[in-house]
Amino acid sequence: MTFVEEITAYENWMRTVCDVVEDDLERKHERMSKNAFKFLRATFFRWxxxxxxxxxxxxxxxxxxxxxxxxxxNFGTWRDAETRLVWGVNDYDDAAEIPYASDILRLTVSxxxxxxxxxxxxxxQAIFEGYGDGLRDPGPTLLDQKEMWMRDYVAVTDKQRESFWNEIDGYPDASPSSEAKTALLASLPAGSEFERFARASKGGGSLGRPRFVAVARWRGGRIAREAKALVSSGWDWAxxxxDRSSKLDDVMNGVTSAPDPFLHTARGFIVRRIAADTRKLERDSDFDQKLDTKLLRAMGSEIGSIHASTSRLKEAILGDLERRDPSWLYETAKATASAVEADFTEWSVSNA
Structure with missing residues (x-):
């Protein structure tokens, strides 16, 4: 199946399981045409x-x-149930039971x-070695107690805090479905003074799915919650x-993690607290300067730690990993990136 045929089939399926926002889908198509990295982010169903x-x-x-x-x-920060600052994978929308090498291969390709x-x-090499570290000695990346070196990578400036609320205030008012309304309102703390519902238009692979925000006031300040439509993993679809149930809750709450207590699924939506210090670290000039092998090794370690939560497979994964080396990951990523670029070229030509 060509890429154009597969994306058509995938988006037609999406329309049967959620209220697709067609304008956002068009925006997603435009983003996919910009470069191969944005294309990769938007097309996990093709992976x-x-x-x-x-x-x-x-x-x-x-x-x-x-x-x-x-x-x-796909990495960011949040506060766990003890309000500790945690860094790790930020988006589990496509969580599923997947051959372990896929996660580290996709990170390397990206x-x-x-x-x-x-x-x-x-x-x-950094990702491969970090993955082994995380698999052998799993656990969350706690920035208040252990991996304090990472604070410089994720620190939130006053400008970014202001920008966060400016972005929220710029979202247009919306009337979410009854399911989204119920899920959002239930996620607010008791005593909140609800202000408004808004529609957010953002994301890579999830752009096109309905995404709503609830803004409220609580004990002297403003708070926000987000609800994004939940669909099955692109891996399972492919x-x-x-119809296979999402594994988001299972992966996020694994025994090797310190999960975000505000992130959960409800009524067909993924609900989470959003704030300036609970955010995805997306690419900008500052992020480009900070990304180095030390951070990539930490990313690999986070993936290894997540996989280690499936304890019955840990030894089998380690056994296979020890038969490989960083050159295998490098060569396989090179070939797979070429396949992604071929799909990107097909897409670009079809939308020229």
Missing amino acids: AHAVKATAPEILGLPAPLAVGDVHVE VRLADFSVGNRDAA AGNP
């Missing part, structure tokens, strides 16, 4: 096809609860396609299992 074409051997590897749509911008200053071979 299984790329892996099958370039690295079919990994499809038979142990398949733990995995992130799925891993890329270099670095290559994003064209950071970090060399591709160095990036592959495997012909579009």
Whole structure:
């Protein structure tokens, strides 16, 4: 199946499971045409096809609860139940049981396609070694107690705090579905003074799914919650299992994690607290300067830690990993990135 045929099939399926925002879908198509990295972010449903074409051997590897749509911008910060500042994977929309190598391969491909200053071979080595670290010694990245070096990478400036609320205030008013309203209002603390519902238009792969925000006041300040439509993992869709239940809650609440207590699924939506210090770290000039092999190693370690929560597969994954080396990851990412770029070219030509 060509890419254009597959995206058409995927989006037609999406229309049967949620109220697709067609304007956002058009915006997503425009973003996909900008470069191969944005294209990768928007097309996880196609990833299984790329892996099958370039690295079919990994499809038979142990398949733990995995992130799925891993890329270099899918990391961020939140506060856990003890209000500790945690860094890690920020988006589990496409979580599923997936061969373990897929997550580290996709992260490595994303670095290559994003064209950071970090060399591709160095990036592959950092991610590969970090993954082994996280698998052997799993646990959350707690910035208040352990990985304090990372604070410089995620610090929130006054300008960013102001920008966060300016963005919220710029969202247009909206009338969410009854399911989204109920889920959002239930997520607010007792005694909140509700202000308004708004519609947010953002994301990479999720752009096109309905996304709403509830703004309220609580004990002297403003607070916000977000609800985004939940659909099955693109991996399961590609495997012909579009009705398989999402594994988001299972992966996020794994025993090796310090989960965000405000992030949960309800009434067909993913609900979370949003704030200036609970955010996805997306690419900008500052992020480009900060991304280095130390941070990539931490990303690899986070993925390894997540996979380790499927304890029954840990030893099997370690056994397979020890038969490989960073050169395998480098070469496989190179071939898979070429497959993604071929799809990107097809898409660009079809939309010229």
